[in-house]
Amino acid sequence: MQRNDYDVLIAGGGPVGLMLAGELRMYGVSTLVVERLAPGANEPRTLTIHARTLEIMDRRDLLTDFLAAEKDTANLDEYRRRLANTSARGHFAGMFVLGRGTVTAEQPQELALTREATEAVLTRRATGTGAVVRHGAEVTGLDQDADGVAVTVRDEQGSGVIRAGYVVGCDGGRSTVRKLAGIGFPGTEPQLVNWMGLGTITDVDRLPMGWQRRERGWFMRMPDGRISTTEWDRPVPDTPATAQELVESVHRVTGERIEFTDVRFVSRFTDSTRLAAQYRAGRVLLAGDAAHVHFPAGGQGANLGLQDAVNLGWKLAAACQGRPEPLDTYEAERRPVAERVLQNTRAQVALMRPGPQVDALRELFTVLMGFDEVNNYLTDAIYGTDIHYGGSADPRVGTFVADRQLKTDAGTVRLAELLRGGRPLLLDLTGTSDAVRAAEPWSDRIRAVAALDTDAEAAVLLIRPDGCLAWAGDAPVSDAGLRTALTEWCGPART
Numbered sequence: 001m002q003r004n005d006y007d008v009l010i011a012g013g014g015p016v017g018l019m020l021a022g023e024l025r026m027y028g029v030s031t032l033v034v035e036r037l038a039p040g041a042n043e044p045r046t047l048t049i050h051a052r053t054l055e056i057m058d059r060r061d062l063l064t065d066f067l068a069a070e071k072d073t074a075n076l077d078e079y080r081r082r083l084a085n086t087s088a089r090g091h092f093a094g095m096f097v098l099g100r101g102t103v104t105a106e107q108p109q110e111l112a113l114t115r116e117a118t119e120a121v122l123t124r125r126a127t128g129t130g131a132v133v134r135h136g137a138e139v140t141g142l143d144q145d146a147d148g149v150a151v152t153v154r155d156e157q158g159s160g161v162i163r164a165g166y167v168v169g170c171d172g173g174r175s176t177v178r179k180l181a182g183i184g185f186p187g188t189e190p191q192l193v194n195w196m197g198l199g200t201i202t203d204v205d206r207l208p209m210g211w212q213r214r215e216r217g218w219f220m221r222m223p224d225g226r227i228s229t230t231e232w233d234r235p236v237p238d239t240p241a242t243a244q245e246l247v248e249s250v251h252r253v254t255g256e257r258i259e260f261t262d263v264r265f266v267s268r269f270t271d272s273t274r275l276a277a278q279y280r281a282g283r284v285l286l287a288g289d290a291a292h293v294h295f296p297a298g299g300q301g302a303n304l305g306l307q308d309a310v311n312l313g314w315k316l317a318a319a320c321q322g323r324p325e326p327l328d329t330y331e332a333e334r335r336p337v338a339e340r341v342l343q344n345t346r347a348q349v350a351l352m353r354p355g356p357q358v359d360a361l362r363e364l365f366t367v368l369m370g371f372d373e374v375n376n377y378l379t380d381a382i383y384g385t386d387i388h389y390g391g392s393a394d395p396r397v398g399t400f401v402a403d404r405q406l407k408t409d410a411g412t413v414r415l416a417e418l419l420r421g422g423r424p425l426l427l428d429l430t431g432t433s434d435a436v437r438a439a440e441p442w443s444d445r446i447r448a449v450a451a452l453d454t455d456a457e458a459a460v461l462l463i464r465p466d467g468c469l470a471w472a473g474d475a476p477v478s479d480a481g482l483r484t485a486l487t488e489w490c491g492p493a494r495t
Helices: 013-026 049-059 063-070 076-082 115-128 176-180 243-252 301-320 325-352 356-368 373-381 435-440 477-491
Strands: 006-011 029-035 047-050 112-115 132-136 138-144 150-154 158-169 192-201 210-214 217-221 226-232 260-270 272-274 283-287 407-410 411-414 425-428 447-450 460-465 469-473
Touching: 006 013, 006 138, 006 301, 013 029, 013 115, 013 301, 029 138, 029 210, 029 272, 047 049, 047 115, 047 217, 047 301, 049 063, 063 115, 112 115, 115 132, 132 176, 138 158, 138 176, 158 176, 158 301, 176 447, 192 243, 210 243, 217 243, 226 243, 243 260, 272 325, 301 325, 325 356, 407 447, 425 435, 435 447, 435 477, 469 477
Parallel strands: 006 029, 006 158, 029 132, 158 283, 425 447
Antiparallel strands: 047 112, 138 150, 150 158, 192 226, 192 260, 210 217, 217 226, 407 411, 425 460, 460 469
């Protein structure tokens, strides 16, 4: 057996890789993150954080940090006012009417955070718990064996080999890890091209804040100063994007001639939509954009990736500690979620296309979104609050367990707070503590709490570290059923 330098090496130090590093460190898994770019060298971007991700952040004690970080997003209040929207609720194909049905969410707001602020919060968590983050380094080779992966890493000093038990590619849509692992990336070719840039614009008042749908495409001006255009059926150059291309696109879409100076960045992307053929090849796994890419409609991409990281973290930690079974559920649970996101973003692109036929369709769609059932359906899809990891005969299993106040012998506590240590949570609501006693052989790896909640889904709840229900026991609770569930999700009983 060859000795590994780290349990897990993560390629990519963006929000997904950093979130995964923090998750792994909760379980003592030695973790190295390698990121090609220097800190702050990424393209400036604003990330939209939706309800389900905020609920998860609450269960990791990160919600307060995220709420504080949003205050650094410049001109956000003005942006929301221009949308005639007193609080950010999200949009579907540029129609800002989500969250106005009857559906209620534990975290109904939506946050707009700069990428830098998001990475700062997640870096503090990862490095504060012992993860190693190396900037200016990138993966250039992989060689798996029975005990781990030999990873060739190149930095300014040259190339060297680092051994890790597992490698996770969080290195974006052009993922080197995915290519080295031989994982296919099938999907659909682009129909549109989007230019985006950040700089100084003269006569900026001629270009209103927010999204504008025009006869020839879309123009957008964001709170952080970025401008963006979207055009359909245009050739996509294979050269780097230029400021002049963006200026010309603004003219074609809006009819306005602008001066664009002090340019900080210009980029170009399309609606190419792709999904990895598999999320795992032996000891190599994928998460975030390395596993799925789509047009950034509805701001779903960051949420999809962060939730990949939370789903993967505790399962990969279990594999590193000799219990690989939960890791087999990662792709089975997360790939269908990505498939649904890719489907709704394709639909949004179709609804955003210019032209009188789509104008009529948008008018009809706006009417339909006024119905609570339709609004709730689309709101749940964009927020991620409709996610249900199926496969059990019990429809409750795989749903996200809502936060609630619990009365315990030690006082009142929120369910979300009980999950902050990352352990599976056993809630005994029978009033007898019998389930807590039955779970004692697993007390080294779970948190068992006797509490009072008359509105709970069942008499006993076994909740996974990611907040989803693993098992529900109805009164009278079967000890055999509880022990089977504990063994399946938490390993054999302690002898």
